[in-house]
Amino acid sequence: MHDIDLNLLKALDALLAERSVTRAAHRLGLSVSAMSRSLTRLRNVTNDPLLVQAGRHLALTPYALELTERVNETTRNAYALLQPAQKLLNLATLERTFTLRVNERFIDLVANALAAELQKHAPRVRLSFVGKYDKDAQPLRDGIIDLELGVLGTRAPEMKTRMLFHDRFVGICGNNHPLLQEPGITAERYASYQHVVVSRKNNLYGPVDTALARQGLKRQISMVVPGFANAINIVRHSDLIGLVTLSSLGCSLIDTEQSGLTHFELPVVTPIIKISAIWHPRQHDSPEHRWLRETVFSVFQRKHNCPTT
Known part of the structure; x- marks a missing residue:
């Protein structure tokens, strides 16, 4: 294998990851001129420019994009082959x-x-x-x-x-909310009240709204918040109805007397949430x-x- 230089593989991995000759050189502890020479050699070996000028930055060619994940994996495997055998794990000293x-x-x-x-x-x-x-x-x-x-x-x-584990959506409301005053929570009654929804991306609608729409119903959404904790706190101090995951309630039935909240099963079917x-x-x-x-x-x-x- 005298004609194969594995150092070029390391240089290629750095160049594809950094998309910059200067940053790739810094990553490997080389001079910029040395990394530039490596890029020239790589272009000759692959018969592809790999990195091309795009305004003030460099962009990967289609072939370079295709190589990125394979090169990274191959580099890691090469390093693993040349490392000392893995020692037994000592948790007491692991830092x-x-x-x-x-x-x-x-x-x-x-x-x-x-x-x-x-x-x-x-x-x-x-x-x-x-x-x-x-x-x-x-x-x-x-x-x-x-x-x-x-x-x-x-x-x-x-x-x-x-x-x-598998999670699921549940509804929450104050203990004295009108929704609880009649037996049975129907989709019609559920949709008729004002709601607070949780969305990190500020989306108003989700699986519950899709299920309600199949019955010709639509929720009245008054507020959108980024987290379940926000929704729980708002519902605790208002007449809004919230939609949260069961795990966000601590994976247990909340104490209605202490929390001031009641959680209930939704009147529509929503997909199970797979937590991995x-x-x-x-x-x-x-x-x-x-x-x-x-x-x-x-x-x-x-x-x-x-x-x-």
């Missing part, structure tokens, strides 16, 4: 920060149990929770996010997933990441009052 992307209600749901697991088994491990403002797969691909919890919304086919753990294949065989995944899964399973499959 690492894992970043988890979740919505705020999942933090309330599992953070205490995870903290207890860390204190008991891995006292030097840190968990950093970041908000789930979108479902972009790139942070998982780049290693910025180690694990995501929630609904699988990415089109990235390479992602690994594991089902945690999501991670990138590069983390799949890591003993440290495998321990994190198993710990998260076991914590959800021990939540005996959570919705389960």
Whole structure:
């Protein structure tokens, strides 16, 4: 293999990821001129320009776009082959920060149990929770996010997933709301009151509205908020009806006397919500990441009052 230079593979991976000769050089600890020479060699080897000028920036050619994921995976495999054999995982001495992307209600749901697991088994491990403002797969691909919890919304086919539990939508209202004064909550009565809906993207309508529309009904929406905690607090202090997930209520029947809220089954059928753990294949065989995944899964399973499959 005297005619194959694996350093070019490393340079190509950096160039495709950074889309900049300067940033790729910085990433690999090389001079800009050295990276420019590597790009010239890569263009000769592939017979493709790979990076072309697009205004003040560089853009990938179609062939370079096609190569991106394959090159990244091949580079990781090459590194793995040339690394020392994996040592046994020692949780007592493991010092690492894992970043988890979740919505705020999942933090309330599992953070205490995870903290207890860390204190008991891995006292030097840190968990950093970041908000789930979108479902972009790139942070998982780049290693910025180690694990995501929630609904699988990415089109990235390479992602690994594991089902945690099934969730569902329920309605909430104040204990003295007129909706509760008559037996049986019909779709007509449900739709006739003012509602608050939850949407990170400011969408007014969702699965409940689709189901109501089949019956010729439409909700009166008065307010849109970004999180379930917002909706719960608003409903507690108003006559609005809220739509939340069961897990956002703590996966248990809320204490109606203390909370001032009542939750009820919807008068229409909505799809089951599948909550999963999501991670990138590069983390799949890591003993440290495998321990994190198993710990998260076991914590959800021990939540005996959570919705389960």
